[in-house]
Amino acid sequence: MTVSYRLSEIAAQLGGRMLGDAEVRISQIATLEAAQPDQISFLTNSKYRAQLASTRAGAVILGEADADATELPRIISDNPYAYFAKVSALLNSLPETKPGIHPSAVIGAGAKIDATASIAATAVIGEGATIGAFSVIGAGCYIGENAVVGSHARLYPRVVIYHDCLIGDNLIAHSGAVIGSDGFGIAMDEGHWIKIPQIGRVVIGNDVEIGANTTIDRGALDDTVIEDGVKLDNQIQVAHNVRIGAHTAIAGCVGIAGSTTIGRYCLIGGSAGILGHLQIADHVEIAAFTLIGKSIREAGSYAAIFPFAKTEDWRKNTVHLRHLDDLVKRVKTLEQQLESLSVKLLKRES
Amino acid sequence: MTVSYRLSEIAAQLGGRMLGDAEVRISQIATLEAAQPDQISFLTNSKYRAQLASTRAGAVILGEADADATELPRIISDNPYAYFAKVSALLNSLPETKPGIHPSAVIGAGAKIDATASIAATAVIGEGATIGAFSVIGAGCYIGENAVVGSHARLYPRVVIYHDCLIGDNLIAHSGAVIGSDGFGIAMDEGHWIKIPQIGRVVIGNDVEIGANTTIDRGALDDTVIEDGVKLDNQIQVAHNVRIGAHTAIAGCVGIAGSTTIGRYCLIGGSAGILGHLQIADHVEIAAFTLIGKSIREAGSYAAIFPFAKTEDWRKNTVHLRHLDDLVKRVKTLEQQLESLSVKLLKRES
Amino acid sequence: MTVSYRLSEIAAQLGGRMLGDAEVRISQIATLEAAQPDQISFLTNSKYRAQLASTRAGAVILGEADADATELPRIISDNPYAYFAKVSALLNSLPETKPGIHPSAVIGAGAKIDATASIAATAVIGEGATIGAFSVIGAGCYIGENAVVGSHARLYPRVVIYHDCLIGDNLIAHSGAVIGSDGFGIAMDEGHWIKIPQIGRVVIGNDVEIGANTTIDRGALDDTVIEDGVKLDNQIQVAHNVRIGAHTAIAGCVGIAGSTTIGRYCLIGGSAGILGHLQIADHVEIAAFTLIGKSIREAGSYAAIFPFAKTEDWRKNTVHLRHLDDLVKRVKTLEQQLESLSVKLLKRES
Secondary structure, X not given: OOOOEEHHHHHHHHOOEEEOOOOOEEOEEXXXXXXXXXXXXXXXXXXXXXXXXXXXXOEEEEOHHHOOOOOOOEEEOOOHHHHHHHHHHHHOOOOOOOOEEOOOOEEOOOOEEOOOOEXXXXXXXXXXXXXXXXXXXXXXXXXXXXXXXXXXXXXXXXOEXXXXXXXXXXXXXXXXXXXXXXXXXEEEEOOEEEEOOOOOOEEEOOOOEEOOOOEEEOOOXXXXXXXXXXXXXXXXXXXXXXXXXXXXXXXXXOEEOOOOEEOOOOEEOOOOEEOOOOEEOOOEEEOOOOEEOOXXXXXXXXXXXXXXXXXXXHHHHHHXXXXXXXXXXXXXXXXXXXXXXXXXXHHHHO | OOOOEEHHHHHHHHOOEEEOOOOOEEOEEOOOOOOOOOEEEEOOOHHHXXXXXXXXXXXXXXXXXXXXXXXXXXXXXXXXXXXXXXXHHHHOOOOOXXXXXXXXXXXXXXXXXXXXXXXXXXXXXXXXXXXOOOXXXXXXXXXXXXXXXXXXXXXXXXXXXXXOOEEOOOOEEXXXXXXXXXXXOEEEEOOEEEEOOOOOOEEEOOOOEEOOOOEEEOOOOOOEEEOOOOEEOOOOEEOOOOEEOOOOEEOOOOEEOOOOEEOOOOEEOOOOEEOOOOEEOOOEEEOOOOEEOOOEOOOEEEEOOOOOEEHHHHHHHHHHHXXXXXXXXXXXXXXXXXXXXXXXXXXXXX | OOOXXXXXXXXXXXXXXXXXXXXXXXXXXXXXXXXXXXXXXXXXXXXXXXXXXXXXXXXXXXXXXXXXXXXXXXXXXOOHHHHHHHHHHHHOOOOOOOOEEOOOOEEOOOOEEOOOOEEOOOOXXXXXXXXOOOOEEOOOOEEOOOOEEOOOOEEXXXXXXXXXXXXXXXXXXXXXXXXXXXXXXXXXEOOEEEEOOOOOOEEXXXXXXXXXXXXXXXXXXXXXXXXXXXXXXXXXXXXXXXXEOOOOEEOOOOEEOOOOEEOOOOEEOOOOEEOOOOEEOOOEEEOOOOEEOOOEOOOEEEEOOOOOEEHHHHHHHHHHHHHHHHHHHHHHHHHHHHHHHHHHHHHHHX
């Protein structure tokens, strides 16, 4: 069952400059520390360079700067991390899934399921839904009425897509992800909240990955939009009418409030948050645990992390935050007093 | 299939003062920017007033202050946002669901399911559970033993309600919501944690909405209680023995620790947190990303957001937080030195 | 159906020193405030001692210091909280589940399900998976191909365990928990993210509890490891290649980034976060809402909570954080000016 490739075959498929024994057979990828002689490893962080000397790996992937750092069979790449990803994909292709509909799946009237698609046990496909070619719908998934899932999707067990959502090709969605739930729209009316129907959809482009238990709400009136190539980690909350620009990557536990637009190629750290109705430019990096409360018009890196300390030190320092305004006033007073004292002295001297 | 109403019919049903052509037919609601001639729009934020001039909407909903801001057919309301919600509900009634139990659903012995209720494919209803009139239990939902769900509930696919929980009427629960999981109760005993059985329930009032992947733990001994009209967004964690007062609304990703009581009509921003065993008064507003670590006895607005900045500015400023206590001491020293210097000078002058 | 025990029988089973009427019958445990005469209560926090005088409890569990604080029948324990946990477990044993496989469950080829295990309705067990003795797999759970679940597991409805994961004995996993989803591994290649296959597993020891909607990602190359006795609350995110040491307890909504190692017996507060590739020592306590951005080598308590205040006070104080570096410079300037002024005066005096 295990595939293996000669190093020369890998380089033939994926490019890169090959040095050393081209015939070494590779069947898996591993860290420098754990690799075995039939495995290939990689160096993407120079602080691990010392491990090159001791690794048992049969071959390694290196950047140009490290091309001569070992005698091992090696492939030199401009982007060794991406090369590693490609080699791993080559060696670890997804298990094949058989096309067809499991007898325990429930298919609504008028659903259009491509003959090459696979619908697993206990999945439920709503009326009028579309499942594209080679897509795999995992056990217990639910695809709502008239939702469209493109080709080559892989939905792990228990993903829910609500009615009418529109998904491009190559979606990966992990278990517990919910796409198209109602946005949080309520209006106060004489002491009671009235629900605002959420009549928009979620529209997702191609090549998007959505992590486990991540939620993306449908739009209130217009759509919530996730553009091509967006990568969302686990436990992220995307509120109604958010737009996430192409190729933006968001780490776990982030919350994005309603109607905010995030640019392309942004990187958002874990547990960060973005308030509603904001605009975030392209190529913005937001640190973990940072709340963005205003629009960001300029690419760059932004942060708002409160530094941790031993609790007693934290307490000792933090108590003053409640009096920072007073402290600033005291400093201002000192400046004025010192100034007036200096002037007085100067006068007396003259 | 599309419903439509004359503007006069809308006003007849929902009230409000009508101005302009009462015969215009309305079939959907939309933003000022997107609305078409058969759609009604609304103005609830004066900063969008300029869009009134250019909207293609067939009619608009306005507050009294804007009653004359356009010639369009219009309805004037004291609360145009709530009016918008009502019009949208009128135009977007939920799809009808057929009463009955899907053949793939599994119904436990002694379960009492109202003849008007709808149990979707692959749902599982535990022994002795009760499902009220006109309630809709979505695909893959699980209702535990002896749990009670009132009338007119709408559970989207894959909601779980654990055994013995008690739910009022008109519950809306989105996919992935978990109601009644065990609270986090453990006791350390000679190097090992012992589990404390969680024998309380979750008790939920009427007219509650629970967002996707939100979790509400059952009580340790007494119950966790969600009062009438509470609205919970996605990915919220409500720990055991919390009580949330009526008509409180909580945004996404909030965590509320055990045994805390939150008042009525509170508004809690996204990713906020409240520690355990606290009391929060009625009409308290808590900002996003704010941790409440002490009880709040007084209505009002509370916050604890660390301001974000460009990372280099954030770093430059934030490094001093670890020395704030020293800084305060330095200012105090300066004050004392300046004071003693002034006294000295004064003495010399006299 | 209700079990009941004489106080003497409880002490015989669980130890502790008994005082007062040994014959009182106990059928449930309750708080001092709510307890009835057939119930036992407990005092673990001295601030509730006054309630001892008014409780209607038939018996109480007390620490040595409170042994004489009441005349009620009582059991004296070194660790009354753990004793309470044990009594509650005695009085509230889990409902028995019948071994066997529900006809609506779907069992993959080659799955090894112990004859004493219970597989509930609509559960799906993948090919080659193993379910140990006396384990209970709830409705709608999914156990992936070749995954192993040890004995005495209790999986509540809709838990997902991905393929090849390895779980010890006595796992408790609550609804919506996802174990083994792909880690967030992506590499940028010419403007597009490439997915890095996640070929590690999740390996979980014995006696672990996992809360509702918590997610644990599988390793990228090596495994993600949860050691014995770890207790995870709801909505926690554990990224790929994290290792959590034995008997560590983590409260709700915590996020732990990739490749971080957490020690044994740590306590992590709600909504805290730990960045990736860090080492956290044994016996570290981390406060709620605290982000740990560097390794912690020393046991102890750490915090980084921004203190909340009324919004107007928070705003007034917080605005200065953006100018803290300037403030420090102003204080330094004052110190220098005052020093030079003092020197000048001193010179003049001499």
